Amino acid sequence: MIDLTMVLRGAALLRTRRFAAVVVLTVVAGLLAGLGGLAAQVVTRQTVSSGEDALKLIYLLPASPRGEERPLRGRDLAMLASEPGVAAVRPSGRYGFTSVDESLCPADTGCVPWFLSLRLPAIQPEVTVGREPVAADEVLIPAELDGTDYTPLVGTRMEIQYTFMTGPGTGEPRERSVTVVGVFDIAPSPFEVNAPAYGTSALLEILAAAATGSEPDDFDSDAYEYPEAFVEASSVDAVPELTSRLTSMGYAATSLASMADEAPRAMTLLNVLIWALVLVAGVVAIGLGSMVGSAAVAERAAEIGTLRAVGWSRGRTTRLLLGELAIVGLGCALGAIVIALGVGAVAWFWKDGAETLGVRLTTFPLPPWPWLVGVLAGIPASLCLGAAPAVRRLVSLPPDDALREL
Amino acid sequence: MSMIELVGVRKAYPTAAGEREVIHDASVSVGGGEIVHLDGASGAGKSTLINLCGLLTQPTEGRVLVDGVDTTALGDRERTRLRARRIGMVFQSHRLLPELTSVENLRVAALVDDREAIAAGLVSFGLGEHLRDRAKLLSGGQQQRVAALRALVNKPGLVLADEPVSGLDGPNAEAILDRLAEAAAEGAAVIIASHDPRVERIATRRLLVTEGSLA
Numbered sequence: 001m002i003d004l005t006m007v008l009r010g011a012a013l014l015r016t017r018r019f020a021a022v023v024v025l026t027v028v029a030g031l032l033a034g035l036g037g038l039a040a041q042v043v044t045r046q047t048v049s050s051g052e053d054a055l056k057l058i059y060l061l062p063a064s065p066r067g068e069e070r071p072l073r074g075r076d077l078a079m080l081a082s083e084p085g086v087a088a089v090r091p092s093g094r095y096g097f098t099s100v101d102e103s104l105c106p107a108d109t110g111c112v113p114w115f116l117s118l119r120l121p122a123i124q125p126e127v128t129v130g131r132e133p134v135a136a137d138e139v140l141i142p143a144e145l146d147g148t149d150y151t152p153l154v155g156t157r158m159e160i161q162y163t164f165m166t167g168p169g170t171g172e173p174r175e176r177s178v179t180v181v182g183v184f185d186i187a188p189s190p191f192e193v194n195a196p197a198y199g200t201s202a203l204l205e206i207l208a209a210a211a212t213g214s215e216p217d218d219f220d221s222d223a224y225e226y227p228e229a230f231v232e233a234s235s236v237d238a239v240p241e242l243t244s245r246l247t248s249m250g251y252a253a254t255s256l257a258s259m260a261d262e263a264p265r266a267m268t269l270l271n272v273l274i275w276a277l278v279l280v281a282g283v284v285a286i287g288l289g290s291m292v293g294s295a296a297v298a299e300r301a302a303e304i305g306t307l308r309a310v311g312w313s314r315g316r317t318t319r320l321l322l323g324e325l326a327i328v329g330l331g332c333a334l335g336a337i338v339i340a341l342g343v344g345a346v347a348w349f350w351k352d353g354a355e356t357l358g359v360r361l362t363t364f365p366l367p368p369w370p371w372l373v374g375v376l377a378g379i380p381a382s383l384c385l386g387a388a389p390a391v392r393r394l395v396s397l398p399p400d401d402a403l404r405e406l
Numbered sequence: 407m408s409m410i411e412l413v414g415v416r417k418a419y420p421t422a423a424g425e426r427e428v429i430h431d432a433s434v435s436v437g438g439g440e441i442v443h444l445d446g447a448s449g450a451g452k453s454t455l456i457n458l459c460g461l462l463t464q465p466t467e468g469r470v471l472v473d474g475v476d477t478t479a480l481g482d483r484e485r486t487r488l489r490a491r492r493i494g495m496v497f498q499s500h501r502l503l504p505e506l507t508s509v510e511n512l513r514v515a516a517l518v519d520d521r522e523a524i525a526a527g528l529v530s531f532g533l534g535e536h537l538r539d540r541a542k543l544l545s546g547g548q549q550q551r552v553a554a555l556r557a558l559v560n561k562p563g564l565v566l567a568d569e570p571v572s573g574l575d576g577p578n579a580e581a582i583l584d585r586l587a588e589a590a591a592e593g594a595a596v597i598i599a600s601h602d603p604r605v606e607r608i609a610t611r612r613l614l615v616t617e618g619s620l621a
Contacts, residue, residue, distance in 0.1 A: 002513040009505055306501045309462055310515040310556065311490020313483060399489075400463035403501070 003320060010324035014296050015331065021292045025285060026332040029379050030339025032281035035274055036371040053122035054256050056087070058231040058243050061252040070250035072229045075222035083245070085238040086231055092118035093227035095207035097197075100159035100175055106146045112195060114141060116207055119198035120230060123256065130154040130182025136202035137176070143183035145195055153180040165213040174210060178203070289332075289379055290386025293325050297390040304394045305402030314395040321391050322384045329380030336375050340367050407474055408435040409564050409595035410459050415468035417454055417618075428454050429618045432468070436595045438563065441587065441608050444599040446615035452599035453498065455615065456568045459597060460495050461485045473563055490517060494557035494594075496567035496582075500549045504542035508533055508552045511541055516559045527555055532581065547578030554582045558589055565589050567598045571605070583608050 015022050063069045074091060081089045096113035098105075105111035119133055119140065128143055129151050139158075143151050158180050163171040178199075186196065208226075209219035231246065231253070233239045239255045246253035297304075300321070307317050344367070367375075394402055417429035428451050436442050444452045457463045458470055461477055470477045472488055480488070489495075494515075502511045512524045525537055531551055536544055541552065550570065557565055567586060571579035579602075587608040590596045598605050599615075606612070614621045 002510060002519060005510060006503075006506065006514070013505055302501070303503060306497070306503065307514065308486065309460070309489065309495060309497070309501070311486055311517075312514075313486050398463045400457045403462070403497075 003316070003323075006320055007323040007327065010320070011327035011331075014324055014328050018292050018296060021288060022328065022332060025288045025292060025379065026335040027339060028281050028288065029285045029332060029336035029375055031343065032278060032285055033336055033340035033367045033371050033375045034343025035278045035281065036340075036367050036374075055236045056233045056239060057120075057122060057256045058233060058239060058246060059254045059256060060229040060231060060246070061254075062225065062227065063252055070252065071225040072227070072251075073222065074220075074224050074226065077226065077229055078222070080231060080246075083242075085234050085242045085245075087234045088232040090118055090120065090201070090230045090232065091221075091226040092120075092204065092229060093208060095162065095204065095211060097160040097162040097207065100161050104148070104150070104153070104158070106148050112146070114195045114197040116197045116199050116204065118201055118204050118230075123230075124196075124198060125184040125186065127182040127184055130180070133181050133198065133200050133203075135179075136200055136206065137178045138181045138199065139178045139203065140182045140184055140198040141180055142186050142195065142197075145186070150180070151183050154183055156180055162207055162210055164210040167213070171213075176206070285379065286382045289329065289382030293383035293385070293387030294390050296325065296383075297321055297387040297394065301394050301397075301402050305397070305399045305404075308395065308397075308399040308402060317395045318391055321387065321395075325383040325387055326380040329383040330376070333376045333379040336379065337367070337372060340371075340375075408437045408471075409473055410597070411435040411469075411471040412455075412458065412465075413469040413471070415458060415465045415470060417451075417458060417463070418466045427466075427618060429458070429465075432458075432618075432620045434613065434620055436564075436597055436611075438593045438595050439590055439610075441590045441596040441598065441610045443605045443609035443612045444597060444615055445601055445605075445612055447601065450615040451618040452601075452615050453568050454618075455620075456495075456566050456597065456599045459564070460493055460566045461489050462495075490515075491560065492563050494560065494562035494565045494589075496550075496554050496557045496565075496570045496586075498568040498572065500541075500553035502541040502549055502553055502556075505540055507538050507540055508544070508548075509537050511552055512556050512559050515556045518560075524559065527559070528552070531555055531585065547574050550574060550578065550582060554585055558585065561589075561592070561594075563594055565594050565596045567596070567600070569600050569602070570598060571602050572600065579604055 060072055062071050072091065077089045077091050080086055094115040094117050096115050098111040098113050102111055116139065121132065127140060130140070133140055141150050141153070143149070156179070157177050159175055159177055161173050161175050164174040165171040184198075205219055205221060206216050208221075208224060209216050212219070212224065214220070231242070233242050236257075239257060243253050243255045243258075304317060304321070307320070308314075312320075412432050412434050415429060415432045416427065418425045418427040420426075432455065434442075444455060446452050454463075458465055459472075461470070461472065465478065468478075473492055475488070477485055477488065503514060506514065508528055509521060509524055512528070513519055513521065516524060528534065528537055531554075533548060533551060533555075536548060541549060544552065554567075554570060557567070565586060570582055570586070574582070583604065586596050586598065590608075590610075598609070
């Protein structure tokens with residue numbers, strides 16, 4: 001059909017004549033989609049499980065930001081367990097260890113410490129391979145860390161080394177054999193460092209004892225001051241009152257429910273910045289698309305007049321013009337998606353840099369499908385909608401007037 | 407019955423200083439087989455009359471009848487349909503679509519998209535070597551030949567030509583005028599607006615346009 005030939009020919013010509021504008025539109029739209037993908041994928045909120053078990057937890061620290069101190073002694077925590085509204089108290093902390101087998105560690109950095117804390121499934125990542133630890137010598141480790149895949153270790157014994165304190169600031173290495181019973185995917189959390197590991201309270205006590213220079217059998221857990229603890233409320237409804245009561249007792253207590261609403265300021269600002277850029281890019285893309293569409297039609301007044309003069313109806317002429325713009329817009333959209341994938345690839349391969357900004361990408365930042373649909377539909381739409389007033393005016397003119405339009 | 411009839415047609419354009427009348431009370435009738443030469447100086451109103459006959463513009467007053475149909479009472483869709491089916495126009499400055507080929511320019515106007523017949527028509531008109539050339543690459547004479555064929559592609563009952571041979575050399579002008587004469591011989595009403603004396607060779611009637619008036 002001659003109409004299709006003209007649409008394709010016209011689209012190619014439009015792309016050539018308005019090459020600079022088309023390129024700018026494509027790049028802007030690509031940034032729009034790419035930033036949109038990053039914004040959707042960037043973990044800017046601290047990951048806290050929103051399950052009911054997590055919402056029952058209250059986090060205790062030895063000191064509050066205001067400087068009030070109440071040590072988390074074992075015996076005091078045990079007494080807390082009998083407080084009304086308390087279902088359980090779980091002392092915890094972070095205790096470092098490394099693998100004795102250097103072959104398990106990255107060649108460039110060597111063995112870096114992992115930090116063991118109490119396994120709390122409600123607020124920690126799920127086990128992806130393996131099972132939960134139940135015995136004193138069982139641990140969970142990350143499935144991948146610094147490019148090393150630890151999944152093959154599941155079900156195997158691993159020799160670990162930790163420090164047994166012999167005096168103030170001095171210690172000696174101790175080794176122990178543990179079983180890696182499972183691995184997990186690291187997720188950002190307010191309770192985690194970069195290399196977390198999880199174990200039972202029994203293993204925690206062994207490492208806590210070593211930190212105080214005590215053998216496990218001699219460890220006085222009642223007197224030990226734990227670095228942190230989790231109080232489990234009997235119900236979610238009881239959390240606010242219980243938190244308030246713990247605070248009045250001098251504890252630095254924060255409910256996980258309230259922590260879920262807080263995001264580090266830097267991450268929030270970054271999130272806001274990304275969305276602001278997305279908004280700006282969107283406005284520019286739409287505005288530019290409208291300008292290109294409108295100008296492209298306006299300069300073809302004589303051609304429109306000729307078509308009308310040889311018997312083309314208003315509808316047929318309109319379809320031709322908008323069809324050309326839609327094809328050009330679709331080409332821009334496809335180019336934009338390629339650019340968006342490029343933006344995602346840069347962010348993905350620059351993960352370390354992104355992490356220094358407090359942003360962790362857990363998966364390749366593909367633009368979510370609504371963004372892709374928005375780009376694929378939005379760019380052609382902006383071109384066509386921008387051109388619509390000019391198209392309507394020119395096809396409505398008497399052909400004689402259109403032929404004489406400059 | 408006449409193919410085209412103007413009855414008391416007046417055409418005026420609005421200007422900043424008020425209305426400017428370019429056609430005054432024009433009445434004329436042209437039947438099939440006739441070749442009417444509209445002669446007159448530049449700016450006399452020849453092109454405006456052609457455009458009125460071709461339904462490219464509406465008269466300010468009066469009626470324009472094409473094949474007996476009062477077009478002033480028609481809507482845009484009906485007038486467009488008439489232009490497509492019953493009227494063929496050779497524009498001043500050819501008005502080809504520059505990025506389309508010769509064949510494609512004819513297909514744009516053709517009611518039946520018969521590429522072979524269109525190509526054969528171009529070949530018979532000496533354009534066989536330029537079927538796939540884009541219009542912008544053709545010479546002036548070649549472009550006007552293609553424009554003439556476009557006007558005749560649907561064998562219209564009314565053929566209008568506005569300065570069809572202006573600036574053309576002898577062979578090109580003769581070829582176009584001969585083709586217009588053929589159309590008239592086949593029953594079309596042909597009106598040629600031109601101050602080129604070569605048109606007189608084929609004209610059966612001459613009308614002088616003077617400052618918007620027909621004589």
